[in-house]
Amino acid sequence: MLQRVVSAFKRRLGVGKPRPGSGLPARPVIRTLVWLRRASQVGFLGLFLYLLVETAFRGSISKQTFDLDHKVEGFLLADPFVAAMTFLSTKTVYKDLFWSLGVVALTVAVGRVFCGWICPFGTLHHFFAWIFPSRYVKGGRRVEQNKTHPVRQSIKYYLMIAFLLAALAGSAIGGLFDPICVAVRAIGLGVIPALQYAATRGSDVAYESGSPGLQRTTDDANVLLSQYVWSEKQFYFHQTWLIVTLLVAILFLNRFVPRFWCRVLCPLGAFLGVLSRFALVGMEKDHKKCTDCNLCLVHCQGADSPQGGVKWQQDECHMCMNCESACPEDVIKFRFLPSKVSTQPKVDLARRTTLASAAAGVIAVPAMRIADVIDANYDHRVIRPPGSVEEREFLERCIRCAECMKVCPDNALHPAWFEAGVEGMWTPILIPRIGYCQHSCVLCGQVCPTGAIQKITEKQKLGLGQKPISIGTAFFDQGRCLPWSMGTPCIVCEEFCPTSPKAIWVEPVEVPKRSATPGPDGEEPPMESVRVQRPHVDPSLCIGCGACENVCPVQDKPAVYVTSIGETRSKENIILLENTSYTQEG
């Protein structure tokens, strides 16, 4: 492994082996650009991971507000596929999604530079394809894999078409396949919490060892990691095994087909591929000089036919510049306003498959919705984050990017499994048993790139001078509640209820309670009388934050639980008649 890295470096630096064939060196500008590209890839991957880690509330001395320091959702805001989907579904461009015009402009100027130079997910694939190739993608086999495979590589276009049409029909479900969403979801909800888990277990082992030096070192390391990389407590995410498994699987495929994701599946890549036909920079080839040495193909990222004798597939090219850098015969030249003689700029798609994909996208939406999850039999567990828009519009906007779940400081938001239907998979729901909605926190809306969760203020959420934002209502299970059914004092729920006046109020009562020990001669245990406070919910004050459910001591199935009813965003999913009237301000 180390040898391979060293020899790879030597090769790249041009030391060691002489260039084959005529041995003509690549232009200095190209060699510089290849190194710039690598720096850019490392830099943007680093930036992406930094912003992902910073997608969390960390207090500090210097901070005056409870906002985040950075625009942590920046990569999503710059994502034109996200902008296009939500534009088609809502017919609006939400706020900072304007940023995506930057990537559109870049693509129109210089092609899919985003894929080759910027995309953090693409960089991960680039890295894994380089470092872990199987024996089936080495030498001649790698050359074969890196030739254009038109059928395989057109799948991403059909996916893109289907997703855009599904968006037009009212569902931003394409977010499931957006590369930035995939990366945030899998790394943010899977990889980072798993690393934290492993680090904590490591610290436990060090603690068991009993060596004070080792204990102190691991403890201090863990504290630093907890404060700067992950969080004070271990985060858990609902059913993330599939999210992580898919990430591992898709990275693993690089062993057999380099950059399988980018070439075959990525709808953002397809979107940029369509735009790249307008690019002002492109490739010219001098076919006569080509000796079919295939060095360009060995290093090709996009499988875009850089070799002589065939046309260059502009829409597939990531503009990595490897081909020109590798070419020892002066065949390949990237230049401004090139002759397009040897270029195939248009995406080559089969008309029938295109139409079928479009139809599938449109039909998928009603097909998913008749599965009784929105209009009928709405699931009580679909507790949406505070500031969420009404469910239908929510599905038009939510791209399942998991930013809200990553930022939620109490680990309250989770990717839905099938609670919100098959369409709502990996959209955010609140699971109070794991974490509750912190009363004054509005971070989920702040990081939502598409407005599925609106940017609300602390004042709006708390309801200062207005009605507070409610996401559900709490209910008591009197058969399980300690004061209600066991004559035992408790009211932790009331203590944690954050509203003022409290939505949970208590009724002091004297209740009979049988003593646990039998009387003399085995008589029935005597009766006693105990004073307890029985909790009640006032549905007009409850905001559904879930603090009560979270802290209820009835561990396995809490005696107080929150369901989505009474949520501010809905006009149907409410209990109280007075809340259906908007003529009065609360």
Add this chain to the structure above:
Amino acid sequence: MNVTRREALKRVGAAGAVLGASAATAKLFFDEGGIDLKKSTGARQTRDYRVEDDGGQVDLSIARGDKDAAALTRKAIEALGGMGRFISRGDVVAVKPNIGWDRAPIHAANTNPEVVAEVVRLAYDAGAKTVVVTDASCNEPNRCFKRSGIWNAAYEAGAEVIIPVENRFRTLRMKGEVLDEWPVYTPLLNADKVINVPVAKHHNLATYTGAMKNWYGVLGGRRNRLHQNIDVSVADLATFMQPTLTVLDAVRVLMRNGPQGGNVADAKDLHVVAASIDQVAIDAFGCTLIGKTADEIPYLKMGLERGLGTTDWQSLRTREV
């Protein structure tokens, strides 16, 4: 094809070695099984940070009237004999305010940040090497530390403010009446001196809480179970933790809807800070501030019975300033 004697011996030997190693492993790690729960035996665990009483001094001091919370704190501690009575040069001092809730100082659900900062400054002036300020919050800790104002105030006074991180909790057998095995928050225990700086406030279940109940912040885990027997668990904790000094903040007091409050109208400015070496006595005094007496608070009676202190605070050497 015959096997040579050497080859046969090698094969039989290898098979025997594998079997022998397996048997040895099984013997070495043999597990009897069974579901007997381990009973805790031996004496109750305690952490005693008190300094020796040199006699002839004040046991409880009460400072009133000054609008400046820091000045009140200073007066109360001076009346008790000054911080020098408790802190020696080079001490590591843990200061334990109440930072339980994501509430601002005006809601009086957490300890007043100026009181905390003044305690930190006095401890440094008395020669402390390091002063640590921390608590295991109820709400999300970053928000509690920030909103309470304690993070900034303590930091500016030079304290090391520690946000509670999961791996700083370690399981301990306290062997109390209801509190046996619990995860405890080590930064509050690993110190030479511990100063408890609670806020006096109403509590819907325990009626009044101050010094003794503040030790809930030493515990991790699912503290929600403690409410079933709040009085005994408070007494158990106060038995476990014997602080060097208690400084009770009653500058602004939550009179109802405790412990969390949230409505500004629920709290009242009283401008009182008390300090004592007796955590029962200071609570017996503190509950009078919300109109209660020590008889109405069961855990105070338990504290008296367990010899943790006296509920008859007027009988102590008391100084009001």
